[in-house]
Amino acid sequence: MRLRVPLDKAYRLLNHGPTVLITTAAEGHRNVMAAAWIMPLDFSPPKVALVIDKLTYSRTLLEASGELVINIPPRSMVDQTLAVGSISGRDLDKFNELGLKTMAAEKVTPPLLSNCIAWLECRLIPQPQLQQDHDLFLAEVVAASANNLVFREGRWHFGENAQRTLHHVAGGHFLQIGDEVEAKEP
Amino acid sequence: MRLRVPLDKAYRLLNHGPTVLITTAAEGHRNVMAAAWIMPLDFSPPKVALVIDKLTYSRTLLEASGELVINIPPRSMVDQTLAVGSISGRDLDKFNELGLKTMAAEKVTPPLLSNCIAWLECRLIPQPQLQQDHDLFLAEVVAASANNLVFREGRWHFGENAQRTLHHVAGGHFLQIGDEVEAKEP
Numbered sequence: 560m561r562l563r564v565p566l567d568k569a570y571r572l573l574n575h576g577p578t579v580l581i582t583t584a585a586e587g588h589r590n591v592m593a594a595a596w597i598m599p600l601d602f603s604p605p606k607v608a609l610v611i612d613k614l615t616y617s618r619t620l621l622e623a624s625g626e627l628v629i630n631i632p633p634r635s636m637v638d639q640t641l642a643v644g645s646i647s648g649r650d651l652d653k654f655n656e657l658g659l660k661t662m663a664a665e666k667v668t669p670p671l672l673s674n675c676i677a678w679l680e681c682r683l684i685p686q687p688q689l690q691q692d693h694d695l696f697l698a699e700v701v702a703a704s705a706n707n708l709v710f711r712e713g714r715w716h717f718g719e720n721a722q723r724t725l726h727h728v729a730g731g732h733f734l735q736i737g738d739e740v741e742a743k744e745p
Numbered sequence: 746m747r748l749r750v751p752l753d754k755a756y757r758l759l760n761h762g763p764t765v766l767i768t769t770a771a772e773g774h775r776n777v778m779a780a781a782w783i784m785p786l787d788f789s790p791p792k793v794a795l796v797i798d799k800l801t802y803s804r805t806l807l808e809a810s811g812e813l814v815i816n817i818p819p820r821s822m823v824d825q826t827l828a829v830g831s832i833s834g835r836d837l838d839k840f841n842e843l844g845l846k847t848m849a850a851e852k853v854t855p856p857l858l859s860n861c862i863a864w865l866e867c868r869l870i871p872q873p874q875l876q877q878d879h880d881l882f883l884a885e886v887v888a889a890s891a892n893n894l895v896f897r898e899g900r901w902h903f904g905e906n907a908q909r910t911l912h913h914v915a916g917g918h919f920l921q922i923g924d925e926v927e928a929k930e931p
Contacts, residue, residue, distance in 0.1 A: 574781050596784045598781075607879065714914060717920075727760055727761065728761055729757055732900065737921045738913065
């Protein structure tokens with residue numbers, strides 16, 4: 560079941576470095592891309608930083624609307640996660656092409672990907688120079704939610720492999736997240 | 746054995762989102778801190794972006810010298826990774842306090858942590874406004890190396906748990922990286 564994640568805990572959805580799927584929408588068009596270059600930027604209000612290449616259609620939509628959704632895909636979506644990077648949303652609707660089901664977001668226009676395990680709805684913090692020089696975008700998280708089978712009470716609870724987060728290395732090569740490790744209090 | 750990683754493959758050391766240890770040095774002082782908020786920013790020349798809080802002594806040293814080393818700790822260093830965040834380097838030498846052995850870097854002054862599994866030597870790309878407003882730092886990677894037991898030929902080859910990367914969630918709670926997943930070519 561999808562449950563809201565308190566905004567001050569939203570950074571924990573990204574803190575362990577998963578690869579994500581970014582959805583965008585503007586003027587009746589929508590798109591989805593994969594991104595591994597993303598990190599939390601602040602706790603409260605929660606912010607994120609991410610890299611989006613100039614050549615992507617997602618960037619056109621993001622700069623037009625100022626909104627994005629960060630969707631966290633589980634291992635079961637590994638083929639779709641690779642595939643969204645191999646075709647351009649300028650030419651066709653990737654959601655239909657790849658069978659990606661969507662749900663409405665709470666606060667922004669881009670859709671949530673139904674088969675993902677966590678979602679961060681974001682509004683751009685415009686940084687024109689940074690975007691131009693380094694393809695670097697800052698955004699504020701305005702709503703967050705997660706599948707309570709894998710994230711609840713501020714922590715990930717990974718069980719079966721199919722629901723574990725993906726961590727991209729290069730090409731079609733990913734790692735899945737593994738077991739919990741508790742550090743000894745110093 | 747520590748082997749050089751070609752600069753155009755250096756992003757692959759960070760692409761899967763590990764938590765890192767940052768070493769800094771200036772004017773005869775040195776320090777180490779943990780950072781989970783870090784990501785690649787460009788392929789070639791390789792660049793990174795990371796968040797460093799205003800209150801840290803590491804930031805004082807980084808802003809004085811413009812140099813840092815990103816050390817990637819394996820699971821065997823989980824207690825030290827938590828501990829470096831619980832004491833301040835203003836008051837004592839954390840390396841001595843925590844038994845962290847070091848080696849000389851190739852191109853910068855901050856030391857490499859000997860028991861880590863990969864190292865990125867970096868020079869700051871000054872962004873005064875960004876550093877002030879968002880605690881966000883950009884840096885260029887000028888040398889990279891890795892333990893060839895776990896990273897070789899541009900890929901991670903994780904075996905025993907003790908050598909797997911750590912991925913911080915919150916407090917003393919970490920996840921270790923898991924198994925490889927190959928996506929089907931679309």
